[in-house]
Amino acid sequence: MPYSCGSHTAFHHHYHIVRTPKYRFKVLHGEVRLRVREIIRQVCSELGVKIIHGVLSRDHVHMFVEIPPHIAVSDFVRRAKGRSSRKIQQEFEHIRKRYWGQRFWQRGYFSTTSGNITDDVILNYLDKHTNPNKAGFSPNP
Template sequence: MWTPKYRYKVLFGEVRIRVRDIIRQVCSEMGVNIVSGALSRDHVHLFVEIPPHISVSKFMQNAKGRSSRRIQQEFEHIRKRYWGQRFWARGYFSTTSGNITDDVITAYLERHTAPHGQASASRPDPTGIRR
């Protein structure tokens, strides 16, 4: 889980779609499997399977770095808002699914994006991050 700097609610519309596509591309290039994911207006949740030869920090460096650079290049209003060339806030939250099951994490992500905390009736996008 990670957030845009100052937790501004900028992940909507074309920016949201582009962030999703960039993250999918980074995952594909690194051999990371997206199990599930959710984009809120002010943060990103990903449930991924990272190969053992790639560290979590390396994956996050690539995902956040590449998406930050491309988003600022492609969207002038983002470049003006984040004038310090940093789109994402420092840090991220990461944990393993060892103590809880994958189903619990997936259910959390589905509830997280559903309105008013209701479980989503639709199935997640099999390619990963939902709109």
């Protein structure tokens, strides 16, 4: 089990996070999908969050990420949701019309650690979840 190191820490904090657009509309395709992926990568690089694996389906996002100990999972999700929601609605008029209340993502999210199951089980699940019509995340470029 490889550990990541900070200036005064060694850690292994892997989280499986799932988020869905409001009402679970199937809007994550085409240019919207690519832009959401790009925005999430930007937020991860700014916060020092490492993307281990990720999958974008038409109606939800799976992320398997390593979050440093000084960042709360809720803060990471809040920043990713807030920035992607705002930018997607600014850039895509059809999304702005559909989500007229300025809320693109569902209120909550699902998160679990890889403590009770191994990282390999989560990665296998995400690989099975991927098909040729779905764009995935690759590790940070």
